[in-house]
Amino acid sequence: MKALKWTGGILLIIIAVALLVSSISAQSDLEGLLKRLDAQNVVDLNPKMLADRDRVLESHLDNDRDRTLRNLDRYLERHGDLLLLEGTHALELTAFRSGPIVSSVGVLLMAIGAALLATVISGKAAVRKAALYAVGIVLLYVCVYVVEQIAGTSSMLVTVLKKGAIYALLAVSMNLLNGFTGLFSLGQAGFMLIGAYTYAMFTIPVESRGQVYQYYAGGLIQFQMPVILAIILAGLVAAFFAYLIGLPVLRLKSDYLAIATLGFAEIIRAVFQYDGLGPITNGSNLLRRFTTFNSALFPFIAVGICILLIILLINSTYGRAFKAIRDDEVAAEAMGINLPQHKSMAFVISCFFAGVGGALLAMYQTTVQASAFKASMTYEILLIVVLGGMGSVSGSVIASFLFIAASEWWLRFLDAETVIGTFEVPLLRSGFRMVVFSVIVMLVVLFYQKGIMGDRELSLDMFKRNGKEKRGGRNA
């Protein structure tokens, strides 16, 4: 009986995923779908059919959904008997017709159904919890997708979501080192730069290299890597540099470590602009034309996987060792924790994800230039970590979306000179945004020192025990 219900739940999930995937692919690939409907290539032989189909595609290209659907209906009505309208084709067609929102909601309902089923059959609290988290994550991704479909990929909201997601990864990776292991490093921008450059250098199409590396005869690298591999390589290269730098630098404590890593980031920035390395790094010129992403789902999925890995790490026995080092190095060592080994591990892992974040940032920006990776970028991320709470992953994630939204969007109006009637609003001019932003940050740090989350995490238990819980657990 139990097995039956499990199978049911799993089937629902599989159907949900299949539906979502087919819905997404149907949206972007109507032409392919129409070709698949027509397995015998009758359209090419029948001019009338061809005209009807072209009308559908034309209106689709114009982004006129209503007209597309009308034309599609007419096409199917007139020539339906010649087309394959069963099985997966029918499913794809339905997905296209019902549109992204309806199919996303459908997916969501199915996910909830699957979770409820799992909850009902298994009395285990852990399973119930995992099911709820799974629903939460599905909900989040569906929301992102729907928002993107409604607001458009290049709208401000989606831009903030994309950048916010990438900054969330950067902040969480910095938090892993500064908040969870207690190593105060300021080298984030340097490792991001390494990641961004590694990614960019290896994904520029061979035919574009002549233009990008115009001063260096097309550069040395003459091949293109797949995106996923290049992103992982970006992390690995950053991690490798972190390992080398960590050997001498991790012997230093607190302030000295911060200064040394800050210095390293500045040196890296200079090295990447060095003319002698031009055939590889393009000197101080832009790197461009590498593969980027359109949909916000890409950074959300990539960042989601990375943050999931970091959370798994933090809650593993190694993560506990990191936290022990943060709390008391002497005691940690007396408990048999090898300090140099574990510090190096934390540093390398943090920098791996900084490198991956740098690669995603490069994709988001579509161009990369070493001079942009200044120390101020590290401070931005440090600010997010502090605002969110040192030692809280969810705090970092929340804070990065808030930070990006505020700095890119909500506070933009402060930069515009505004005239109401004949009254010119004082102070509002270019640059004022940063002043206000700094004041907000100061207020937060003065009156809300622990940040948004302190060292707690956002979880289901938090809502359940709200109020009952004594706030005694937050002493310094």
Place this chain on the structure above:
Amino acid sequence: MPDHVLELKNLTMQFGGVVAVNDLSMNIDKGEIVALIGPNGAGKTTAFNCVTGVYAPTNGQVLFGGKVIVSNHPSGKMAKMYLGADKDKFHQVAAPSPDKITRMGIARTFQNIRLFKTQTVFDNVLIATHLHRTSNLFTAVLRLNSSEEKSMREKAMHLLDIVGLADAKDEKATSLPYGKQRRLEIARALATDPTLLLLDEPAAGMNPQETDDLSEFIVELRNRFDLTIFLIEHHMALVMDISDRIYVIDFGKLIASGLPQEVRDDPEVITAYLGVDED
């Protein structure tokens, strides 16, 4: 004759011109509870720190189970400044870091409690099981080590049961009363699977009732875990009660050693340390 569990040979620790531990030689046999006592600043904790690898001694050796684990002789600048004896006796140099010494089987507690402050009682003990892990980073992150994780948790819970803190397992370590924090430190040390347990003033800050409980508890631990215990303590009642033998140091130098009764009646100890004849 079997090897001593712990043996110190001419251990000397000199900081600049100050000799904190001076030519200290002693030994502890299996199953014994041995106390190191002396007035404030006599060098007791420094001796502990030399054994556990926090400091590399200036001169002398530490043997654990008959094997030399720490060994040093004055060299460099210290060779000229050195004020102690037996300067050229030990040529071997060995100074393992504290984590390596813990892995050999020597665990300790701290005089000024050093718990992991932001962690729960349970996690404090759980962390100390990390050193015997067989999982690597990848298996741990990908949760391929669930059976090991489970046994780690069971062991931590078992130890909390023994020290009587099972009910407080989800509380923050620093929210416990002082006496319980000391017990938690002991549980944490036991989680590293030691054969020799070093207790640095375990009764400091405890009231008489708690101290009495602690005496029984230490003896019980020794029997239950087949431990050898080496402790520093100011609390004479406790020391006299549970120690098999006592070493007394003053200004870093050993001034007396022997059975509790002998030490108590030693005139030199009385003048140096006890002052009055009863606690």
